[in-house]
Structure formats: C-alpha cells, structure tokens
Amino acid sequence: MGPIIGMSPDKKTEIPGMQEERTGLRGVCGVGTLPEAECASGPLATNVDRNGGTEDEELTNLNWLHENLLQNFTLGGLEVQPSGSPLFDIEGDYRSNQGPSSSSSSSYSSHSKGRERDSLKSKPPFSFSLLIYMAIEQSANKSLPVKEIYxxxxxxxxxxxxxxxGWKNSVRHNLSLNKCFRKVERSLGKASGKGSLWCVDPKYRPNLIQALKKQHFPAAHAFCTRPASPPSDIDAATAMMLLNSAPGHHVDPDLSRPDSVLVSSDPKQDHNYSSVALQRCPSRSSSSSLSSLDEGGCDGRQSRRASSEGFHSDEESDLWDKRSVHQTSRRPPFNKWPVSKRPRREVKPELDEELKEAAGSLLHLAGIRSCMEGSKRTVKSTKLNRK
DNA sequence: TATCACTTAAACAAAA
DNA sequence: CTTTTGTTTAAGTGAT
Known part of the structure; x- marks a missing residue:
C-alpha cells in the first residue's frame, strides 16, 4: 500500500538539506490567533518573500525572521494584511509589493528576488497541521471547508x-486525524456546499501557536520569555486562559496589541498540540485517534502507529513536557541549515548577533521590552531541561 | 535500534 | 454518475 518508491515525486525533488525551509513561511507568519480577519476566502496575504535563499541561508533566515515576525507575525494580530504588505506574500509570485520593505529589509530585498523561485519549488516548512491551522485561523469565521483550506x-x-x-489527501488526512481540528456542521454561513467546516479546537490552539512559532524560528521563543498576548479579539480570553493554564504559559493580559507575539516562556511548551489531554471532537469518530493512548476512548484502533499522526493528547500528564521538547525539533523549520544539523542548539556567535537584532525588533514590535535577559535565561533553561 | 512526528498513498464510503 | 469530502490503514522518512 503505501508508497514504495521513496515517497512522492515531489518529495524527491526536495533535497533534504536545503529545501523546505526556504519556503514561504513568510506569509504565514501571521498566524496565530488571527483576528477575525476577514479573509477567509480572501486571503490576506500577499506575500513576498521567499526567503530561503540558497546562499545565505542563515542570514537570510534571520532576515526572514526579522521581517516576517516584525511585520506579520502578530499572533493574533495578524490580520489582514493589506495586500500591500510586502512581507506577507508568501506566494511565489512576488507581487509587486516588494517595495522597500519596511524596516530592515534591505538585505532581504536584495536576496529575495533571487529566491522567489525557490519558494515556488520548496516545500513549506510547516507541517500540514500548521498549514491547516493557519488557514483556519485566518478565516473570518475561524472555520473553513476543506476546499478553502486547499x-x-x-x-x-x-x-x-x-x-x-496528494497533498490534498494529506490535508484531509490531517483534518481527520488531528485532534486539533474539529469538524462542524455548516449551518450558518455558507449555506450550501459539500462537506463540513473545520475549525481549530480551542484547546489545542495554544499548542498550535507554539508549534507554529517554533517552526518559524525555533529561537524565536527565546526572544521573549514572556508571551505577549493573544489576539485582541474574542479569542484572547480563551487563549489566555488556555495558555495560562498550561504549564509554563503566562500570558500578559494586556496584550491586546495586535502585534504582539505570543511566546511561551516555557521551552517545554511547545508544540505538543495536544496539550491537555482531553477528548476531542465529539463529532469526530475516531479522528482523534491520534493517540490511541490518550483518548483511548475514542477509538483505539489506531494503534501506536497512528498515534504518531501528531497531536496526541497526552497519555500521561507529563507527556506534554516530554514530547513537546522534542517535538519542536522534529520538523526543523528552516532547519537543515547547512550550518549544522541542529539549528536550534548551536547558535553561532555571528548568528547570535543577528538573533539579537531580530529579537530586538521583534520585541519592539511586540511591545515587549527587556526580554533579552529573560530569553537568555530561557534558552539556558531550555537546554537544561532538555537534559 | 527503537520510537516518535510527520508525510504520502491508497482504499472506501458517503454526500453533493 | 462523477467529484468531493471524510475516514482509515499502511508504510516511508527523518530526527532523536
């Protein structure tokens, strides 16, 4: 049954060391708790980017971070980026907006064009789960039919x-299996149409956000020890509650700033999308099965294997910690940087500077101050924790 | 080497 | 009847 010949064709095209990351995360970045941007179908973004340069990956990546995070990664605040936002264009077609991207993009712009094509070819550094999440979050109703997700x-x-x-199949597969996504009947809204709407289970949103951040830029969370805030919209309360309740999460209540970046202070907290073990989707049959273990109730047939589909809920309470820790590194974002196999831990001194810069901007944008110190500590603690 | 997270493929059923 | 949607199962890859 499964693929026998080394995965799908496209997979072959990607070279394990330099592919995905370059893609366009840019646009996506704005995800998080997106406000009710009304963009469900009218996506917001226009992107720009393409980062991924081939040559200067590190710098490029940093630039990417810088720009992206700064301009678009407003978790929760992201909103509709006017198409004018240069950085929000992930698409391959570098739309006209590449104007001088605001801030510091000088370097970026200089390289960006060269990389445009790359983004077209390279695979996004996000897992399907995150892609779906982003799509849903950016929709006006926070729910979308598969077609729109596509x-x-x-x-x-x-x-x-x-x-x-095949990717569509993967998307559907994810929707079905990930606990993070829930199927809802489409009653209001789009009257007709095939299928149901899919939304993100609020319980898992914080985790998704974390995951997203990690995938974007693993070190990003280190920039802020203190999470900024969730979006200013209604979800804020929920998100905050969730985040706060989650171990290690502290959300600034105030952060209603749209552009704040939400970051977990706890390195462990990452991307275990399934934070709190809970049963998910009542509406879904076995979907949740992702973890037969956890929600054994749902369906147990997906045995262990299936459980790996991601997002498990924790079988053991502490699972969250354990898993999240390495989950993060699972899909290294821009990973596979030539620099080293473990981008996250080994930060070169030069990079450090870059990171600091990026961090500074990021923090500034997020309205967060003085977190560098905290972040440093966080990094350290992260390392320690990992051990 | 085992395990985990994620991806991809495919079969199938149900709905539109 | 065809296409789309949704569910499941199986297997491969890569990282740890």
Missing part, C-alpha cells in the same frame, strides 16, 4: 500548485 494553502504556498495532488 485554496489558502495554494495561495500562500504555490509550491503545492505544482505538487502532485
């Missing part, structure tokens, strides 16, 4: 437009 992905990651259609 559309969002295509729009933001042109890579898929050329990829074999």
């Amino acid at each position: 559309g969002w992905i295509l729009k933001h990651f042109p890579y898929f437009s050329n990829a074999p259609t």
